[in-house]
Each structure stands twice: as C-alpha cells, then as structure tokens.
Amino acid sequence: MTQTQAPMGDSKAIISNQPGVHEKLDEIVRKHLAHRSKKPYQAHTEQAFNEMNAIVENFDGEIILDSCCGVGQSTRILAKQNPDALVIGIDKSAHRINRNIDDVWQADNYHLIRADLNDFYRLVAAANWPVSKHYILYPNPWPKAKHIQRRWHGSAVFPEIISIGSEIILRSNWPIYLQEFQQAAAIAGRAGQLTQVNEAEPLTPFEAKYQASGQTCWQLRVE
Numbered sequence: 001m002t003q004t005q006a007p008m009g010d011s012k013a014i015i016s017n018q019p020g021v022h023e024k025l026d027e028i029v030r031k032h033l034a035h036r037s038k039k040p041y042q043a044h045t046e047q048a049f050n051e052m053n054a055i056v057e058n059f060d061g062e063i064i065l066d067s068c069c070g071v072g073q074s075t076r077i078l079a080k081q082n083p084d085a086l087v088i089g090i091d092k093s094a095h096r097i098n099r100n101i102d103d104v105w106q107a108d109n110y111h112l113i114r115a116d117l118n119d120f121y122r123l124v125a126a127a128n129w130p131v132s133k134h135y136i137l138y139p140n141p142w143p144k145a146k147h148i149q150r151r152w153h154g155s156a157v158f159p160e161i162i163s164i165g166s167e168i169i170l171r172s173n174w175p176i177y178l179q180e181f182q183q184a185a186a187i188a189g190r191a192g193q194l195t196q197v198n199e200a201e202p203l204t205p206f207e208a209k210y211q212a213s214g215q216t217c218w219q220l221r222v223e
Contacts, residue, residue, distance in 0.1 A: 011213040014174040016143035021180050028154050029184045037122065037156040045119040049127075052088060052113055056129055059086045065124070065134045065165060070096045072112045074137050074203040079110035085132070090115050118157050125160040134165025138206040141174045151177060153184035162188045168222040171197060173210045178220040185222045192222035 022028075056063060062085040066075045075089030087110040091097050094114045124131070142150040152161055162168070162185055172178050175194070182192040197217040202208035210217050 011209045011215065013213075013215055014141055014143050016141075016145070016174075016176070018143065018145040018176065020176065021183055022145060022148045022154070024148065025154065025180055025183060026187060028149060029158060029187050032156050032158050033188060036159055037118075041119045041123065042116050045115040046123065048113045048115040049120055049123040052111065053123075053127055053129075055111070056086070056088075056127075061085060062132045063088065063130055065129075065131050066090070067117055067121075067134065067136045068139050069112065069137075070204065070206075072097065072110075073205060074135065075110050075112060077201070077203055078135065079108075083109060085109060087111075088113065090117060090120055092116050118155070121157045121160040121164065125163050129164070131165040132167065134161075134168045136161075136168070136170045137204050138171055138173070139177070141172065141177050143174065151180065153181040158184060159188070162190060162222075166223075168192075168220075170220045170222075171203070171207065171217055172220075173206075173215045173217050175218050178218050182220055182222070190222050192220050194218060194220050 062082065064078055064082060064085050064087045066078055066087060066089040069075045069089030069091045072089050072091075075087055079085070079087040089110065089112045091112070091114065097112050097114050136152065139152055140150075142148075148154040152158060168185075170178055170181055178194055182194060185192050195218070197207070197219050202211060207217055
C-alpha cells in the first residue's frame with residue numbers, strides 16, 4: 001500500500017505503508033548516537049543562534065523551546081501560560097514566522113526566530129542551554145516507510161534533540177510517530193509516556209484542525 005491521505009472532516013488522516021514502528025528504527029538511532037553530525041552550520045542559522053544566545057546568557061529563569069513553531073501560535077500561548085519564562089519559537093520558514101496573528105496572542109516574554117533546526121539543535125546542545133521544556137508539536141510525519149530518516153527520531157541530529165530539555169513534549173495525530181520517538185528515546189536512556197491530548201485550547205492551528213475533524217491527537221512526554 002502506498003502512502004495516501006484519507007479525507008476526515010476538514011482535515012486528512014494519515015495513512016502509511018508502515019503498519020507499526022519501523023523495523024530499522026533501532027539500527028538507525030544507534031548509528032546516529034554513535035556518530036554525531038559534523039556538517040558545517042548554515043550562516044543564517046548560526047547568526048540567529050548567536051543573537052538568541054546573547055539573550056539566553058543574560059536571562060535568569062526558565063527557558064522553553066518551541067521547535068517547528070510555524071506561525072508562532074503555540075509560542076505565544078506557551079509564553080502566556082508561563083509569564084516568568086523565556087519562550088523561544090523556531091521555524092525554518094520566514095513566511096510562517098512573519099505571518100500576522102491577532103494581538104490576543106501577544107506577550108513580552110517570547111521570541112520567534114527563523115533557523116534550520118538541524119543546525120540550531122547542535123548549536124543549542126553545544127552551548128548547553130538550560131532548557132526546562134522542549135516542545136515539538138505536530139512535526140511533518142513523513143509517513144512513507146522509506147522516509148524514516150526524515151523524521152526527527154531518525155535524523156542525524158536526534159542525539160542533540162534528545163539532550164535538550166528536562167522535559168520533551170511531542171504531539172501528533174499519527175501515534176506511530178510518537179511510538180517511534182518513545183522507542184528512540186529509550187535507546188538514548190530517557191523514558192516517555194504516551195497519552196491522549198484532552199486540553200480544550202488547541203496549541204497550534206494543526207491541532208485545532210485535527211480536533212475539529214474528529215481526529216485523536218496524542219502527546220508523548222519524555223522525562
């Protein structure tokens with residue numbers, strides 16, 4: 001079966017040619033844990049990190065990372081929920097970062113930055129940022145089995161991802177993605193718990209769309 005999209009209300013449920021956790025997941029994760037990426041950093045990401053790092057070094061409080069933040073709705077909500085924290089949202093798309101959002105989401109304690117997370121994660125890990133919570137909300141699932149290494153837990157930067165944050169919180173409407181991340185985290189020595197998302201206020205536009213379509217959203221919390 002090839003990967004397709006089945007209609008489900010206003011959004012589409014993920015259908016994959018992969019029935020469960022990828023058979024090569026453990027092999028891929030162990031390879032990346034043993035051999036760290038050493039590719040050069042992209043200039044725009046290194047510059048964005050240096051600017052943000054200066055702010056982090058002068059901040060004495062909780063730091064929350066919101067990866068793949070898109071238009072920044074989740075970053076703004078997290079900043080509103082954690083007024084004493086510094087919340088940093090990162091996305092690779094300048095268009096999404098700069099999209100206008102209603103003032104109801106505005107707060108003074110967050111930053112939205114454009115950067116390639118494949119580089120940004122390595123820079124954050126090297127600088128040992130004291131991140132308390134690391135959110136990865138509704139990442140691209142790459143549901144075709146052949147694309148396993150495009151998922152965060154199958155990527156070369158997974159060793160850095162799993163090292164960032166006292167807590168790592170992922171959400172997805174495709175439970176296999178979270179089951180794979182949970183298994184990858186266990187290989188790296190971190191336990192995770194998978195639960196259903198029941199919050200009334202959606203954190204992201206994707207979450208709102210999935211919930212409105214009757215899809216179940218799932219959360220993995222890695223301690």
